[in-house]
Amino acid sequence: MSAISILPERCTGCQSCEMVCSLSHEGSCSSSLSRIRMKKWDEISVFMPIVCQHCEKPPCMTICPTGARTRSPETNAVVTDEKRCVGCKSCLYACPYNAPLLHPNTKRTITCDLCNGQPLCTQVCTTRAISYSPEGDLSMERKKAFGQLFLHSIKSR
Amino acid sequence: MIKGWKGKRLRIDLSLQNAWSEDIPAADLCQWLGGRGLNASFFSQNFRSPISPSSPENPIAFAVGPLTGSLAPSSGWTSIASFSPLFDLPSYAFTRMAGHFGVPLKAAGYDQLILQGKADRPVYLWIDNGEVKFEKAASLWGKETTETTVAIQEEKGDRNIEVLCIGPAGERQLPFTNVIHRLSWTGDHLGLGYLFGTKQLKAIAIRGKKPVTLHDPRRILDLCLSLKGRIQKDQRIQKVKEEGTFSLLGREDGMMIKNGKSWLPTDPSKQWSVSLRTHLSGQ
Numbered sequence: 001m002s003a004i005s006i007l008p009e010r011c012t013g014c015q016s017c018e019m020v021c022s023l024s025h026e027g028s029c030s031s032s033l034s035r036i037r038m039k040k041w042d043e044i045s046v047f048m049p050i051v052c053q054h055c056e057k058p059p060c061m062t063i064c065p066t067g068a069r070t071r072s073p074e075t076n077a078v079v080t081d082e083k084r085c086v087g088c089k090s091c092l093y094a095c096p097y098n099a100p101l102l103h104p105n106t107k108r109t110i111t112c113d114l115c116n117g118q119p120l121c122t123q124v125c126t127t128r129a130i131s132y133s134p135e136g137d138l139s140m141e142r143k144k145a146f147g148q149l150f151l152h153s154i155k156s157r
Numbered sequence: 158m159i160k161g162w163k164g165k166r167l168r169i170d171l172s173l174q175n176a177w178s179e180d181i182p183a184a185d186l187c188q189w190l191g192g193r194g195l196n197a198s199f200f201s202q203n204f205r206s207p208i209s210p211s212s213p214e215n216p217i218a219f220a221v222g223p224l225t226g227s228l229a230p231s232s233g234w235t236s237i238a239s240f241s242p243l244f245d246l247p248s249y250a251f252t253r254m255a256g257h258f259g260v261p262l263k264a265a266g267y268d269q270l271i272l273q274g275k276a277d278r279p280v281y282l283w284i285d286n287g288e289v290k291f292e293k294a295a296s297l298w299g300k301e302t303t304e305t306t307v308a309i310q311e312e313k314g315d316r317n318i319e320v321l322c323i324g325p326a327g328e329r330q331l332p333f334t335n336v337i338h339r340l341s342w343t344g345d346h347l348g349l350g351y352l353f354g355t356k357q358l359k360a361i362a363i364r365g366k367k368p369v370t371l372h373d374p375r376r377i378l379d380l381c382l383s384l385k386g387r388i389q390k391d392q393r394i395q396k397v398k399e400e401g402t403f404s405l406l407g408r409e410d411g412m413m414i415k416n417g418k419s420w421l422p423t424d425p426s427k428q429w430s431v432s433l434r435t436h437l438s439g440q
Contacts, residue, residue: 013339015257016385019228022368023378029227030264030368031317040316042339043307104366120378124228124385 003054003132004036004112004119005141010129013040013047017121017130024120025110032104035112036121036130049130051121052099052112054078060091060100060111068109075134077114085109160372161223162186166199167267169282169289171356172213172274176289181268192220192236192259193251195269200238200249207249210242210348211355213275219262220270226263226369228381230388235259235344242332242348252349256342261319264365276357281309281322284363294359299325302337309362322360323353330354 018034026033036051058078061069068084069091071077080091080100087107091100100109112119114132122132131141158164164186166179181195189198196218208215217239224232234253241250262270266287279294297305306320319338327334327350334350335343353359371377388394 013257015260016228019226020378020381023228023371023374026368027374028368028370030366032366033368038317042310042316042320043303045340120382123382126385126389 004051004114004122005131005133006049006051007129007131007141007145008046008048010127010145011038011047011049012127012129013038013045014126016124016126017049020120020124024115025113035101035110037101049121050097050099051130052078052095053097054112054114059094059096063090063094065090072113075114075117077112079113080109080111082106082108159183159186159223160370161227163263163266163268163367165267166269166271167284167289168271168273170274171272171276171280171291171358174276174280174291178267186223186268191222192225192234192269193238193253195220196236196238196251197249199269199271207240207247209247210240210352213356214273215240215352217272217349217352217356218269219258219272221259221263221268225259227371227377229377230381230384233257233259235262237344237347237349239347239349239352242351243346250347252344252347254336254338254342254344256338257319258321258338258342258361258363261363261365263369264367265363266365266367272356272358275355279357279359281358281360281362283313284361284365286364286366297322297359298328301325303340305360306337306340309360313362313364315364318362318364320360320362323350323358326350327354328359 015031015038017036018031018038019029021035022028022030022033025035031037036049039048039050040046054077058069061078065088066084066086068081069078070081072079085108087102087109089102091109092098092102100111103110117134119132122130133140164181164183166181167176168179169176185195185198189195199218218237220236222232225234234255235258236251236253238249238251240247243250265284279298280291281294281297283290283292297308300308302322302324305322309320310316310318321336321338323334323336327336330351332348332351334348334354335345336349336353337343
């Protein structure tokens with residue numbers, strides 16, 4: 001069980017995660033080459049980074065007609081085998097988050113590969129909206145955030 | 158082409174509704190490193206003396222630096238320059254705007270954007286990955302900045318479009334008005350709202366998808382990660398995070414910005430409310 005945990009209420013929409021992702025994977029900076037993508041709603045200042053959650057029962061793995069979506073044994077990440085991927089986009093539609101992305105040049109699906117166990121997006125996120133826990137409770141970060149909110153409301157009384 | 162730059166300047170004539178791109182010589186890019194220098198060189202090459210801010214020929218120049226659109230911390234600033242209406246005599250003025258306008262400008266393929274001319278009816282500019290369109294803004298005229306931003310995003314069907322727009326005060330050509338970008342970022346101290354208003358330009362909507370290439374991506378990545386780590390640990394940054402920008406005005410623990418006189422102007426380039434400053438802090 002490993003995935004990147006996201007707290008949208010902490011995200012300021014700086015898009016550093018997109019930049020570091022595309023720079024480390026593709027060697028150039030672009031939101032359209034990033035495996036993590038920020039959705040924004042300007043008028044209410046809500047920002048939400050969307051990234052592959054490496055599901056326990058991944059619909060993309062089930063639906064992939066060529067078996068290109070596989071689980072990496074080292075990091076437990078669901079990754080695309082570029083040789084087998086035909087760019088049919090089935091995984092884009094099957095994913096509940098719409099997290100997979102079609103690479104604009106190679107026309108193959110790209111998704112988060114957890115950067116070999118040390119996701120760079122978690123390192124550049126200044127507000128700790130993105131965090132990664134390879135083992136243990138994934139929702140711990142969320143629980144901590146709620147605990148702090150509770151603590152704050154008690155203190156301010 | 159030098160890596161980091163795109164080497165192109167987008168020229169827009171609002172009177173003729175014409176847009177074209179020019180090459181910026183590599184020597185210029187190297188000599189005038191950064192957006193502020195690029196804008197200044199454009200003005201010095203094209204104008205011998207300042208012209209009236211309200212004249213259609215008065216250009217509004219937006220420019221970005223070589224690191225804009227990369228991971229580098231604080232690289233997202235956009236430099237803006239024009240002849241400003243805020244002074245007694247027409248004079249060259251520049252400002253910088255934080256936010257996400259420079260990044261899509263670079264990603265659309267341009268380092269600099271020059272707006273000239275005057276539209277005969279309200280328009281807004283739509284720059285989609287380098288392609289420029291002049292869209293009618295009659296339905297947006299009179300709307301506030303939030304409404305305008307959302308209306309343009311809804312019209313284009315993409316909430317990730319970056320919009321820079323003016324509100325009703327700018328349309329009425331008040332000299333001290335701003336442009337607003339993503340509801341919170343402003344290009345201030347320049348009277349940009351007035352300049353947009355005189356040109357009948359309601360907004361600039363921009364979307365860019367071209368990647369920004371860098372000379373040595375691996376080294377830039379390592380450098381940026383270590384820089385970001387250092388910034389995270391900095392005490393002043395922690396304080397700004399907790400209390401906001403105003404914490405920099407506080408007097409305790411030596412965090413006050415020296416020569417902070419120009420922080421709270423009450424009348425551009427004339428008066429500074431120094432007495433007010435001592436009563437302000439982030440707490």
